[in-house]
Structure formats: structure tokens, C-alpha cells
Amino acid sequence: GIQVEQSPPDLILQEGANSTLRCNFSDSVNNLQWFHQNPWGQLINLFYIPSGTKQNGRLSATTVATERYSLLYISSSQTTDSGVYFCAVERIYNQGGKLIFGQGTELSVKP
Amino acid sequence: DVKVTQSSRYLVKRTGEKVFLECVQDMDHENMFWYRQDPGLGLRLIYFSYDVKMKEKGDIPEGYSVSREKKERFSLILESASTNQTSMYLCASSLTGGEKTQYFGPGTRLLVL
Numbered sequence: 001g002i003q004v005e006q007s008p009p010d011l012i013l014q015e016g017a018n019s020t021l022r023c024n025f026s027d028s029v030n031n032l033q034w035f036h037q038n039p040w041g042q043l044i045n046l047f048y049i050p051s052g053t054k055q056n057g058r059l060s061a062t063t064v065a066t067e068r069y070s071l072l073y074i075s076s077s078q079t080t081d082s083g084v085y086f087c088a089v090e091r092i093y094n095q096g097g098k099l100i101f102g103q104g105t106e107l108s109v110k111p
Numbered sequence: 112d113v114k115v116t117q118s119s120r121y122l123v124k125r126t127g128e129k130v131f132l133e134c135v136q137d138m139d140h141e142n143m144f145w146y147r148q149d150p151g152l153g154l155r156l157i158y159f160s161y162d163v164k165m166k167e168k169g170d171i172p173e174g175y176s177v178s179r180e181k182k183e184r185f186s187l188i189l190e191s192a193s194t195n196q197t198s199m200y201l202c203a204s205s206l207t208g209g210e211k212t213q214y215f216g217p218g219t220r221l222l223v224l
Binding site: 090099 | 142144148153154156159161169199201203205207210211212213214215217218220
């Protein structure tokens with residue numbers, strides 16, 4: 001099956017710093033999403049980005065489908081950005097919208 | 112806004128009990144999913160459904176069954192709960208076509224004693 005690898009596994013930042021999270025995947029995809037899981041366990045959808053670049057406030061994401069990776073940028077980080085960030089993909093020609101999740105990047109933003 | 116709700120945030124059950132976890136979405140999504148999340152193992156798909164009364168096994172269906180009698184509701188059933196089913200259970204829904212963003216419910220933390 002398709003492999004999804006995220007790096008780094010853990011990240012500690014000072015408030016105000018910028019960071020880049022990476023997601024590599026091993027096969028062609030037609031769906032890629034970034035999620036943030038808050039300390040209460042809720043998964044919040046950040047981006048649906050199978051290709052191209054999107055921005056939403058301090059967050060932006062880029063997926064280069066031909067090279068099988070995606071990047072999530074967090075600028076001017078805040079303590080509320082803490083949590084686990086997941087990348088998830090759906091293999092092309094897959095049916096039913098099944099997502100395969102990476103293991104996540106645990107981000108801690110210190111005040 | 113899409114809303115996915117789950118019947119309980121926390122649940123404590125005894126070994127051997129039958130457990131029902133319910134999920135409801137209000138956006139007329141065709142697809143619905145049940146995942147479990149465990150430390151070190153990430154999110155794993157248990158079952159999914161792409162239409163009413165249709166279901167497909169995910170990666171770890173053993174010990175679980177599902178029911179989808181109405182489009183908005185997807186139930187996960189633990190026929191005889193066991194301690195190794197202690198976990199966080201997450202429900203999600205999505206459209207079939209177009210932008211297939213999956214939206215998640217708040218999760219149910221199940222403890223089986």
C-alpha cells in the first residue's frame with residue numbers, strides 16, 4: 001500500500017517562530033489533506049491540497065504531486081498552534097475516499 | 112459549516128458488553144468513516160460506507176460491525192467489547208466527488224474494563 005511519511009516527528013518552537021512540516025508519499029494521489037489535532041483530540045481540517053499552493057492566514061501549504069511531497073508552513077507561531085499535525089492521502093484510482101494517514105508531527109509552541 | 116457529531120465523548124464499558132457508537136453528519140455526505148487512534152499506531156480505518164446500507168471493511172475490521180440505515184447516520188458496533196478495544200474512536204464524512212475533504216467528529220474515548 002501507499003506509504004506516508006511525515007517529518008520531523010517532534011518540533012518545539014518559541015512563540016513567533018516559523019516552521020515547515022513535510023509529508024512524503026510513495027504513490028500518485030488524488031486527495032491530500034492536512035489536519036491539526038488539538039489537545040482535546042478533535043481533528044480540524046486545515047487544507048485540501050492534492051496539488052498546488054493554498055494559504056489561510058498564517059498557514060500555507062504546497063503540494064508537488066509529481067515529486068510526491070507536500071509542505072505545511074506555519075508562520076509567526078502561537079501557543080494555540082500546539083498539537084499534532086497529520087498529513088493524509090488517498091491513492092489515485094482508489095474508491096470510496098479512503099485516507100491513509102502519516103504518523104504525525106507533534107508541535108509544541110512555548111510562550 | 113459541516114458538522115459531525117458523535118454520541119459520547121467518554122464511555123466506560125465492561126468486557127463482553129455490546130457497545131454502540133453513533134455518528135451523525137448534517138451535510139448530506141455520501142461517504143462516512145470510522146477510525147480508531149492509538150498511541151504509536153496513528154489513525155487506522157475500521158469501516159467505511161459510501162452509501163446507505165453499503166459498507167466496506169477498512170484495515171482493522173475484526174471485532175467490529177457497522178450499520179448505515181440512513182444517509183446521515185453511521186453506527187459502529189462492538190459486539191463483545193474487549194480490553195484491546197480501549198481506544199479513541201473518530202468518525203468522519205465526505206463527499207464522493209469534487210473536493211473530498213473529510214470532516215471529523217470530536218471523537219469518543221472508550222475505556223473497556
